[in-house]
Amino acid sequence: MEGVLGKEEHRFEALYSKALHPYVVYTPAVALITYYATDSFIGWVKWTLITLALLYSFSSGYVYLRIRSMRKPDGSRIHSREFFRGRTGEMIVPALLFIVPAALGLYLLNGPVSLLALVISVGSAMLIVVLVNFFYRASLHLSSTTSIMTALGITFGWLCLAALPLVLLLVFARYRLGEHTIPQIIAGAVIGIGCAFAVFIGLGV
Numbered sequence: 001m002e003g004v005l006g007k008e009e010h011r012f013e014a015l016y017s018k019a020l021h022p023y024v025v026y027t028p029a030v031a032l033i034t035y036y037a038t039d040s041f042i043g044w045v046k047w048t049l050i051t052l053a054l055l056y057s058f059s060s061g062y063v064y065l066r067i068r069s070m071r072k073p074d075g076s077r078i079h080s081r082e083f084f085r086g087r088t089g090e091m092i093v094p095a096l097l098f099i100v101p102a103a104l105g106l107y108l109l110n111g112p113v114s115l116l117a118l119v120i121s122v123g124s125a126m127l128i129v130v131l132v133n134f135f136y137r138a139s140l141h142l143s144s145t146t147s148i149m150t151a152l153g154i155t156f157g158w159l160c161l162a163a164l165p166l167v168l169l170l171v172f173a174r175y176r177l178g179e180h181t182i183p184q185i186i187a188g189a190v191i192g193i194g195c196a197f198a199v200f201i202g203l204g205v
Helices: 011-019 022-037 041-068 080-084 088-108 113-132 140-176 182-202
Strands: none
Touching (some): 011 140, 022 041, 022 140, 088 113
């Protein structure tokens, strides 16, 4: 699918899309939720670091090893974007490794419930989008970002509406880059918001 203009003419949209990549947004979200859920600086640092380590280590390690083991027809290595592009099935294991170790670790270590809810919300939204993308290309960016923003909204209240323009700009960027149609963007957002509400309500947060 082509954008309205060539992607090289959409430098702002490309930079903004990368700036609001789910992995980027997730880090400050974890820190904010942890700050809300803990009552000491030591507790805040402890649970933030534990959660981020569990979230990124296993999934990133797996993707790194998979990419290292693959080559293009000309023998050159592929990049992470090329690895996932058109390879929906390859997303299942990283998505599981993103959610399961962190959720299990927080549960076994008796971590903050709101932090556990955030992890399950975003992880389940990612996994659902991966499964949906076997037959329909919903936006992973929007599902993850809206899940994160909804979790922050549930935690901090109406104050988080200030972040709404950031989400709308992400919608604009993904559309202008030709990555998704509006229905695909809406589908991703609905999945993300739905997962956050379902998990937070289910866990009684």
